[in-house]
Amino acid sequence: ASGAAYVVVLHLSPEHESRLAEVLQATTPMPVERVTEATRVVPDRVYVISPNTSLRMAGGMLTVSDVLRMEERRAPVDIFFRTLADAHGSDAVAIVLSGTGPNGSNGIKRVKECGGLVIAQDPSEAEHDDMPRNSIETGCVDYVLRVAEMPGRIAAYQAQRGHAATAAPAAGDEPAPALLDILTALRVRTGHDFSNYKTATVQRRIERRRHLHELPDLPAYARFVRQHPGEAMSLLQELLISVTHFFRDAPVFAALEQHVVPRLFKGRTSPDHLRVWVAGCATGEEAYSVAMLLAEAAELAQESALQVFATDLDETAVAYARDGFYTDADVADVSPERLRRFFMREPGGYRVKRDLRESVLFAHHDVLKDPPFSHLDLVCCRNLLIYLNRAAQQSVLETFHFALNPGGYLLLGNSETADVSGELFATIDKNAQIYERRTLAVRPLPPVPDLTALQRVALPPAASQFRSPPRGAERPSAADLHFQLLEHLAPPSIVINEDHQIVHVSPNAGEYLQVSGGEPSRDLMRLIRPELRVDLRTALYQAARDRTTIELRGANVAVRGNLRHVRVSVRPVLRESDPLRGFFIVLFDDRDVEAAVSSEVPPVTSAEADAAAQLE
Template sequence: MPTSIRLGSSEERSALVPVVGIGASAGGLEALEQLFAHVPPEPGVAFVVVSHLAPHLPSLMPELLAKQTALPVSAAEDGAPVEPDHVYVIPPNAALTLEHGALRLEARDDRTNLIDTFLRSLAEERGERAIGVILSGTGSDGSLGLKAIKEHGGVALAQELSSAKYNTMPRTAIDAGQVDWILPVEAMPAKVMEYVARIQSTGAGPADGAHDPTQAREHELLMHQLCALIHRRTGRDFGRYKRSTMERRVQRRIHVLQQRSLEDYVDLLKNTPAEVDRLFQDLLISVTQFFRDPELFEALARDVLPRILADRPADDPVRVWVPGCATGEEAYSIAMLLAEVPQTAALGAKIFATDIDDEALEVARAGRYPETIADRVSPERLERFFAPRPNGWWQVRKEIRDMCVFSTHSIISDPPFSRLDLISCRNVLIYLESDLQRTVFPLFHYGLRPGGFLVLGPSENVTAHPELFTAVDAKQRIFRRKEAKVPT
């Protein structure tokens, strides 16, 4: 039986309790019963079960799971604080999230992916104390939620495929590279307990305890060696990657591999090229969605595209650059916006979508996405711009794919594109150190035509170079190029 994990004071237990978010669908009840039969009486973590339920029928799941565990099991209630040693089950006809330590219920929308919605909120709320689990089920639910958990420093588990009654859900997450451990359900509680024990014994990051100048120097040397190993293997320089993000994702790999220290992990990297590749992929994780931040896309359609297209010569196609495009959702979203403007058909448009992640670019070029994109893409756009594919997948139609050119490119070391009408660089700069961010804005200024537009993420701004850009919509982070001499 796994060892119980205890937090310190009751206040710490309330604020820092690790939360295990479990997604299940068809065949999931049997898997859940097996999982909870192996949970210790006082695990020190909270479990939240999100399963597909008939929206208008009462659920017997709390009663059924209560027969398998000594933990109290109850239907989730709006505003209820998440407590350790408890199991919460999503009620019928509701969407569930975790906010400020409490469960939040909203009316269920037929287009809402319940599992991904909860796992995303869990990732943002608990960081490395977020543990995502995907059990038996059909469809692709949970894959995007696990990606968010890994991006925020948590870990992901999926049911071993041969033991799942319906293995499409865990298979999709595994194939997407979002899973740290593939296990039979009876082995999952022990792995969770093991992981939680490690994060609570080692602190929040590799630098913990390195306040002594000698320790700090040793830590910096090890991080320098780690970056050098990545550069030698991949050709990519992470030396000026934002340190807090770098530390969090390195620590995540240390926990997953049960390494004793950063020094041991660097030694492992020196002798294991495949782990360098896995760390590289972890460092590149970014959460992206179709039409992320809908108000921004409404502002682009209402305020930006009309200015770009006004009085435009017929032989002058629109040119857009999307740096850090990841798996392509942002680029395709902009392409769909342009395709909805009749004038674009006559002018044409070309979207240059770039990233340093070759695996993500392959996904983008294929333009195939799981059925969960229906959470973000309207039925009208799904019908117009996507073609259905087997097993619930959707593929971006060829006319939209042809508007996008996906290529490997680094905004740090490669020259910018030119004669651009719009640059959409959202949630990329937050991963760079501030001095490196400042060097990027003159490149964007150079790449844009006079009066061209720059779009940044919610936490990004142009305050370092107010002479180069002026705000068009400060709330949505839309800026316009000023006529200014770029410093050399």
């Protein structure tokens, strides 16, 4: 006995009289039962769906209902897989066998998201290869096997998981050296840093990859990652978890449509676009779902100016979303009315119509490190914060608060909350996790990008193939374009406040910063390269004391492998009416050592140096 329960779901015609239970009973000693009412699941038993019914898993029970909705008729396998994953998480195993159409290919995404195992029959063996082939194309299948190979592989996988459960470290333990080695290799190979993610979540995903390869422990998997470059990309996809579906969690979208969307259009007289950001958009279904709600409301309000920004860390998922093509199984949750209005039928599925696609701008974006969008009316970020540690959650919520207009709205996932942000947001609907931006007396600056990125190892040539072309963003105004050009053409610079805390770093200025071990800091005097520290400390002291621009003799610094002579100047913001009064801009002017000219600035006196030392 395996100790597992087996559920067989077919997409049967409503008029079909199924004899599947009798056929299976003739081939197995396990009892086979056709489910006609709520049934408690027991091990070593086979359960079979009845015709014209929808089968769901709820806790330890199988529930059955008549097919009433179109999505139930279109995708019975997907519906069961989703509820199986929600009920049993990493204990769920989804197997896609021979069949026509894409049924099952959407539901396996939820199984993958919850850490379960996904297996597809080898299409060359299947009588009808549509179902296994469509599932394989999602990238969510762990094993492609012939049917005879499946029992042994499942048993081996479960044995690996059982061993890992008995050897699991305590929740408060420090990350194992092997885990740090794996994350370092992942960062070098892919350019992605998961140090802001919850350690337990990352380790669970890594352990799953280890189980799939039947490796004995984390050090063995660390060696496997180093020896097999392609495994880093597979692990990256495991960690990014780019899965969703249209109108996921229907009650949440009903609350959004009822409580938020009407307020976005109420009394709107500005010709500016209604601006929405869907962060962590995965393959685009959620972004298009939000866009459909807004497009319907805009038509009623006779408002056409709508812009949805949809971003994700997964470049492959963003490209998929931008293409806007979805299979029949993918659109099972879209109502027939919306399917007719917003989609075009194409062979194998549906494509989002041009007018809706053009209202959604997809871009690769890291919400923890890249600059946010601004002047937003709504931010949707569902099921991203749950993977981040508390400090990263706080940083993301501060970013959203900065990006939203006063009175703007924030939508989070069912297991997430904005409470960690303190007083930044007020709750509108606790069940749907809808919040409203509070207006603070002092609006916080956007979080400073993670400076540990400045020390990252450059990507090897092999990893460059995974980078997308320069990504799109919102169209800048002439003033913004002017500012961006100045940032690229002017000398590298850093803006700091009167406490020497960094608030902005221009392109290339990171070359003059150096992150050391210990607690992360935004203190410029701790981050500046040692060769420049004395000059900068003195310049800051003199600029604050004399309320004037200070230029000092520089130092020779190795920049991109070349020795450069770097001169430092500090300019305080002095105008009483300037909102940036009290800030300093630090500029770095470098040139070849041979071309460097002697500074005309007099040497620093010992008294000034001693006084400047007090600024640290």
